Amino acid sequence: MTKIGITGSLSSGKTTASKILSNKRGPFFSADIIVKKIYKNTSFKSRVSKMLNISKNKNFKAKVKKKVIKNKKFLKKLENLIHPIVRKEMLLFLKKNKDKKFVFLEIPLLIESKLIKYFDVIIFIKSKKKLRLKRYNAKSNKGTKLFEILDNKQIKDNKKLKYCDHVVVNNKSLFILKKKLSNILKLYE
Numbered sequence: 268m269t270k271i272g273i274t275g276s277l278s279s280g281k282t283t284a285s286k287i288l289s290n291k292r293g294p295f296f297s298a299d300i301i302v303k304k305i306y307k308n309t310s311f312k313s314r315v316s317k318m319l320n321i322s323k324n325k326n327f328k329a330k331v332k333k334k335v336i337k338n339k340k341f342l343k344k345l346e347n348l349i350h351p352i353v354r355k356e357m358l359l360f361l362k363k364n365k366d367k368k369f370v371f372l373e374i375p376l377l378i379e380s381k382l383i384k385y386f387d388v389i390i391f392i393k394s395k396k397k398l399r400l401k402r403y404n405a406k407s408n409k410g411t412k413l414f415e416i417l418d419n420k421q422i423k424d425n426k427k428l429k430y431c432d433h434v435v436v437n438n439k440s441l442f443i444l445k446k447k448l449s450n451i452l453k454l455y456e
Contacts, residue, residue: 269369269455270361270385274377274427275392277418278403280437280444284392285373287448293369296360298376301353311348318344336412342420350380361385369455378430379422390451391431393424395438 273285282297289295305311312323319341321330335342357372364370374382383389394402396418403414421427428434435447 268361268365268367270387271369271371271455272377272382272386272389273371273373273392274375274389274431275437276394276396276399276421276424277375277414278399278406279392279394280402281373281375281392283441284390284435284437284444284448285371287445288390288452289369289371292452293367293371294360294364296357296370296372298353298357298372298374301356302349305349305352314348315345332413335416339416342416350376354380354382357382357385376421378427379420383430388433388455389431390433390435390448391424391427393434393436398438 271288273281273288275281275284282299285295285297306328309323312327315321315331316323316327319331319334321327321334331341331345335345357374360372361370372386374380377383377386377389399418400411400414404410433451435444435451437444
């Protein structure tokens with residue numbers, strides 16, 4: 268099994284790249300999808316609502332975001348709850364798919380979370396900050412403040428690069444992104 272990790276800065280195109288890479292080649296794991304499931308879990312909501320002193324009604328996630336924007340230390344507390352769950356799900360995914368030729372794992376904080384040892388190949392998706400902010404707001408319109416907080420949680424691109432096997436700059440079209448990714452996969456097929 269070749270374990271391919273896809274990482275990159277916020278709104279750089281990791282999910283799009285991951286779907287292109289994994290299409291008809293192997294199973295795909297997304298840390299972001301796991302986090303979305305975690306936020307729907309009632310026991311997680313209870314723990315977070317007590318920790319942040321917020322209600323757990325239908326605006327729960329919006330209230331969490333407001334708290335994080337007001338006080339960045341809450342982000343670290345959330346990560347301490349979320350990251351172990353994501354790591355456990357990742358390991359289960361790897362175990363379940365151990366007989367596959369390729370597995371693809373999109374992990375935004377792959378390097379920051381010290382997960383490098385789990386991967387045979389790490390692909391870094393890189394994009395200009397201005398373009399990433401535009402994509403971020405187009406997808407969710409959550410605003411610049413939260414983007415900056417989350418973006419600052421990640422180590423800088425120039426430091427990340429030394430841990431990655433391949434760097435894909437994603438500032439142009441989807442066609443160009445597909446071509447770059449296809450060229451990388453040819454090295455492993």
